[in-house]
Every structure is written in structure tokens, then in C-alpha cells.
Amino acid sequence: MELKLTLNGRAVAASVEADTLLIDFLRAQGCLSVKRGCETANCGLCTVLMDGTPVLSCSVLALRAAGHHIQTLEGLQEEAADFAAFIADQGAEQCGFCNPGFVMNTVALLRENPDPTDDEIRAYLAGNLCRCSGYEGQLRGIRAYLDHKKGRG
Amino acid sequence: MDKLKTVGQPVRKKDAMALLLGKPVYMDDIVPQNCLVVKVLRSPHAHALIEEINTDVAQKVPGVVAVYTYKDVPQKRFTMAGQTYPEPSPYDRLILDQRLRFVGDAVAIVAAEDEAAADKALKLIKVKYQVLEAVLDPHEALDGPILVHPEDNWRSLCPVGADNKRNLCASEVCSDGDVEDVLSHCDYVIDHIYHTPACNQAMMETFRTYTEMDPYGRLHVISSTQIVFHVRRILANALDIPKSKIHVEKPRIGGGFGAKQTVVAEIYPAFVTWKTGRAAKMIYTREESLIASSPRHDMEVHVRLGASKDGTIRAIDVYTLSNTGAYGEHGPTTVGLSGHKSIPLYTGNLEAFRFAYDVVYTNRQSAGAYRGYGATQGIFAVESAVNELADKLGLDPVAIREKNMVREGQVMPAYYNEKTNACALDRCMSRCAQLFGWKEKFPVRDMGNGKVRAAGVAMAMQGSGISGVDVGSATIKLSDEGFYNLSIGAADMGTGCDTILAQMAAECLDCPVDNIAVFGADSDASPYDSGSYASSTTYVTGKAVERACQQLKENLCAIAAQMLECKPEDVEFTGQGVRRLDGGGEVSLMDIATKSMCGNEIPVQVTYTHSSPVSPPPFMVGMVELEVDKETGGVEVLNYVAVVDCGTPINPNLARVQTEGGIVQGIGMALFEGITYDEKGNLLENSLMQYKIPTRLDMGHLRVEFESSYEPTGPFGAKSIGEIVINTPSPAIAHAIFRATGVWHRELPITPEKVLMGMKAKG
Structure with a gap:
């Protein structure tokens, strides 16, 4: 079936099966930041933005994205690099496999709530699993970024 | 010693930004997408023989390239455990076997042009199973009527006390002193069985491997593995090539935690590529x-711990029954740590110990290596027993540990008679108690809203590599313009070993970390390394890096001396170059690098290989404060404070x-x-x-601090950090839940149901 959508600001038309999942479509389009960590919508690794809202691309049919604007980490490099550097300074990226999903959701969080409390950060990112870091370093990184931004602003 | 410049600094991981920004760096991001997709048909039965298997229809599915059954594979048994040869794990596997030993065991391999075709073919393979009675309970396995491995070509390469005709994967007894005699003279003996069921590493990237034939007719394997060299041997054994x-x-x-110290996915695409010549991948x-990999060994640990009234711990007797499941990967070795890394914590006043174990086969998922590697199970048991003792004697559990813990300079009979060259466990305990506020938090506090707060404590140790076995190597090379290449065979699985080894090299060579380009790991190009497991990389490979750099500096000085027309002993290495001690000239690294490529016979590449006869334990104390909801049994962890002695933390951020x-x-x-099974x-x-x-x-x-000791045999005084850190939560949490509810939970996981039912049973 024919699918037309906007992917990272670029118009894309492609032929997909009715049961193609958005995650598989995106990876086939070269958006390899999108990772699969489970098959049950539990891990958050495949998080992308649909019209600016985070969705789990493993649980969305590609055709559901027809006419919508999908953003993956490939399309948000600068926005992400801004705060990701602070997470890197904590060593909290670790294996990195969960990072794209977690970073995408953090982009969404910071757009929605530019000055979140620690508890708001934890709650917003609760669906993004990480097995390496124990989460605390990710929080320290985001907190350091927010503090830095305040100091700057 | 001079002040360290790079070691001990929170250097950013070399690959951090690439990972955070989602760059395509993992196996499935970098391999050709038009390769064959490999899938495995899995057994629906815990124990069965394949009576008939028909793949005719499956082979006809458009896009299906090959379907393989047990009739197609080599008949030499091998182990998938990533261990140094000869492996202690028994050779009990075939790529595909007629006998199926757990639900999920491999029945057939399908290779197809795409996933849909492979999935369709899996459904069309017709199998007639002769379903056999299964042995699921480890208590019934030893000398029971059902044999998991009755085959005659089963082999055990090492004397680990194995006997497949008894379902026995390994067994041993060792002791020091007369444990029964000392126990009989103790005022108190704590005698309980503690159970840690299997649990899963659950790294975010599942097992995956890509294989292709290279232009030289060799099998090229790109795999998410901790052990490139062991994979080479295991695949050669499996394919019989x-x-x-x-x-x-x-x-x-994308994470390992020991899971990828076993060859889990590799054999299937490797077999397909070797047979078909086509590139293939298995994800x-x-x-x-979760069902067919390499989780933690399910262990039952029986502890008898004897003490006098004043809390002096005089004897510890540990018996572990370990369930290795259907195959023996890491079975003979994980179990050893359940005693050898728990009992020595109480070396202080210990008069006698005994440690015995049996490791049995059952028709459950095969176990493997998981961070902690048996120590985690043993420490849950022994630390819980010590907490039970403290409670029985009415002593402060911190004080009872301070009275009995191992101290620096002591010889540990239960740890192969190794001496603690570096041990800050006492400082870890006092610092942790202070940070946590033990005195204020240990008393149970009823919050008045149906919730109770309480605290618990535990200590832990681990090793640093496998003594006398693990080999780490490093190759360091001076390249154009004076930068260095560091090649290693250890595997950075997110832990940051590429970076911390580069920090060590930078420290030795007195240069910025950015001047060290790291490469690894590749079985053709890297110097030999056992691989990243057993908490070995910092301690073993790190030392190889240090030594290689020392040697390289000597070589660079020799070249420079020629250039400066003096003797090598008349120059010194400065980091930026080499200068004459008499002030008569200096050459830069760039000059030396340039010279090294023109009319030079002195190598600017040095490989050093290191192995250690000892495995110095890191030590740690963990304290937890939690809140139990008496209505629901729910447990909420509030605070966890840990103080760790890993020797010198090479990179405090990454250690944290x-x-x-x-x-x-x-x-x-x-x-x-926790992994549970139904009756089938x-x-x-x-x-x-x-x-x-x-x-x-x-x-x-979480709050983490370090109390450093200095391990003389480690690089810059370092020991290890990777595994020990998983060992304190279980006993500390069980302790705190006891304090809150009055019920000891001796089986993990301690779910709200168990907490609630425990409180109800107690009344």
C-alpha cells in the first residue's frame, strides 16, 4: 500500500504492507537510531515523535503515520546534542542502546515542560527502560543541563 | 608517586556522543539488510525426542533458502560457554539435537530472504515428538530416573566432579578446619536455606549475530559478544571446521552483563552461512x-553459621545446589563463587569453614553467566544469615560485621588462601553508616499511615579476573604526527573499557586521552584477550596496557637517541617527545613517528600480555532504607547508599x-x-x-561513594568494579523487610504477595 508522510522534514512516499510497523518502516528508511528492545511496548527504545508527540513506533502501524510528521533522532541532532552532552559528562549513556528512545522522550519532555522537577523528569521518562545506568546518572545529566541553562539565561 | 593526570579523572566516554545521538553503530545497523534472515523453531516440550521431522512444505515457501534439522549438523558435542580452553563447562551441545531438553530448545533452523518467509516456514515444519517425562525440580535431578544427557558422546574436559549418568554437571567439597566440631561448640547456629531463582540479564539489545563469507573463503562473524576469541573457538567446534x-x-x-559471555545466537547464522555461502543474520x-538464552543459575544455598554469644563468627558451612538447566554452560564455575566469595567476608575470626556443592541438570532453560556469577547468590545467603544472627543475639548488624569482617593483610582460607593486599571494607562500613545515617535509620519507624520504614545492610566482595587463567593483552603503536593506536581484545559493552584503558595509556604516555585511538575487538587484529568477563578488564587488561606503554616508551627513546646521537640512557621521554638529559636537544613525537617510517628497525608498536596469579577482591557495603505498606505488602525503596572499595577508581564517573x-x-x-515455570x-x-x-x-x-585502597598488583592500584555492585541489594533489602515486618524472606524475589502473606502467616 502507498504511504505518504513527512519524515524529519522531508516528504516520503513508499510502498508498505498493511501490517508493517512504523519501527520497521523507519529503519528501512535509514532511521537506524530507532531501536527495538521488546515486542510488547514495554521498553521505550523505539520512541519517535508523531506531530511532536512521543509514540512507541513498535506499536503504531506505518500506515497510521500517513499524512503525519514523524521525527526520529536523526532529525533532532542539534536539539538533542544540547542536553546529551551533559549526560555524556556523567557517563550515563553506557551501552547506548536505550539512548535514542530516552533522548527522544527527553526532547518531548523539555519542549512540554522546560523546567521540570526531578520527580517530573522521573515520571515522564518512566517508560524508558535502561538496564545499565541505574537511571541516576541520566537524571544528574538532565539536572546539570537545566541548571546550566538557568545560569546562562 | 607523581600526581596522576588522567587516571582518576571523570573523562567522557569516547563513544558517548555517538551513542546518545543514535548513530548506527550496533550489529543490525551496520550489516547489509539484504542478508538471509535466520530463525529457529523451538521445542514446545520440556523433554522430548524428535520421532519424525518433515521440512518439505516449509522448504517450498517462496523465499525460503534452507531448512536444517538435527540430521544436518555435525555430531561432535561442544559447549557454548565463553571460557578459556579447556573449558570447565561440559561438551553437551549439538547445534541441533534429536533430544530436546527444555521448552525453547532448538528443533530446526530456517534461513529465508525475509522475516515473513522465515516465519511462515517455521509454521510449516511438521514434527512428531515423542514426549518424555521431564525433570524440572533440581531436588529430583541427582541420581533420579530421568536423564537430561544420557548420550555417550557427552564429555567433561576438566575434573569438575561431573557425571552425566547422574545428571551431575559438577560437584566438590572443600574445607579448612573441622567445621562440625566448631559448630558443635558454638553458642548459636543459624541454619537456613536461601533460594535465588534464575533471573535474566535483560540487556536492552537482544542477542544478535551477522555472518558472511569473506574473499578468502573464511567465515566472517560480526556479533554482539563479550568474547571474540572464545566465539572463534566455539564456532569452530560447533561447525567442526x-x-x-x-x-x-x-x-x-547493547549491554551484556555476562549474557554475551555465552555463544547464544552465533551458531545459527554461522551454520547457515557455512552451508549456503550466503550472508545471514540472526536477531x-x-x-x-528470555526463554532460550543464558540467565543466572537458580541456586539453593544452605548456610550453617556458628557464633559465640558475643557475636564472634566462628564457623560457616555452605552447601549449594545449583540448577544449570538443560545444558552446562558456566555450571561448574558459577557455583564456586557462591561459597568462595561469601565465606571469606568473615575471615576475621573464622576457625573453620566447609563449602560443598552439586550442580545438576534439569529440563529448564540452560543457565549461564550473569554479573556476580554465583557470588550474588551466595552473598544473599551468607549475608542474610549474618543479619539473622545479629537479630538473634540482639546485636547491631553493623557492629557484628565490624567484629568479624576480613581486614587488610589477612589470608583468606576460603578464597584460595589469597591475602588481602588492599582492603578498605572497614572504611566502607564506617563511611556508609555515616552517609546513610545508620543510627537514626536502623530503628523501625511506624509512619502512622499503615506504612513502616526500616533499614538493612549487607557487605560484598567479588574477584578481579580469574587468577592464573585470564589473559589480557594490549598493543600500543605510535602513528603519524605522534598519536597512538591502542588495540585490545577486551570488549567494551557500554562499560567504557575502551575509554578507561585509553586513560591508562594516556597516563603512561603523558598525553591527552584524545591522542589515544582505541580499536577492539577483532579476533584477527586484536592481541589475545580472554574477553570482558569475570571483572577482569580493568585489572588484567589494564596492567597489559601499562606494561605495553612502558615498553613503547623505551623503544621511542631508543629511536630518539639515534636521532639525537646519544645513548638511550641519556634521554628521557617527556610526553611531547624525547629530550637529551644534558639539554643537548629534543625530538618531538611527530619527528619520531616520521623517523619510524623511514630507515627504521626499532618497532614503534609493542604488545604486552598480562595474567595475574591472584584475583584481588573489591569490597563494598550497601545500606537500604525502604517502606513497607502493611495493607498491600508493597515495598518502596527510598534510599540506597553504597560505599565501594575498587582499589583506585580509574574513572570515577564510570565507576559510579x-x-x-x-x-x-x-x-x-x-x-x-525471578523466572518461574508451570508444571509442563x-x-x-x-x-x-x-x-x-x-x-x-x-x-x-542512590548515593555512591568510594573508599579507595591501593592494590599493588593492579594498574595504578585498581581492582575491579563491574560485578560486585549487584551483590548487596538482595540481602540488604531482605534485612530491611524483616525489620519492617518481622518476617525473614529467604527466597527471591520478595514480591508484595510474599510480604503480605508473610505478615498474615505471622499474625
């Missing part, structure tokens, strides 16, 4: 990763994150994670929906 025909490399790895589903990550995994193990042997927690790992809402607040 020469090792020279195999080349293994690893890209970035485990999450379900496969290792610790935090290990603690959170440990919290998961204590409270949520089906594993119930087969997705992340059922197998719940901690989210960031489940862990409370």
Missing part, C-alpha cells in the same frame, strides 16, 4: 532472549554509574525479577511485560 577459517569482530554492544526476539546500575539490577532481583516446564516470564525490570520509579535515591 578449522579455527583458521573464522574471523570474529564485535561492534558496539533474537525478546521472548527468545557501574555501581548505580548494578544496585538497580540488584533491586530488581530482590523485589521483582513453560517459562512464564517470557516478555518484559511479565519479566519486570526496575524503572526509574522503582529505585529510590
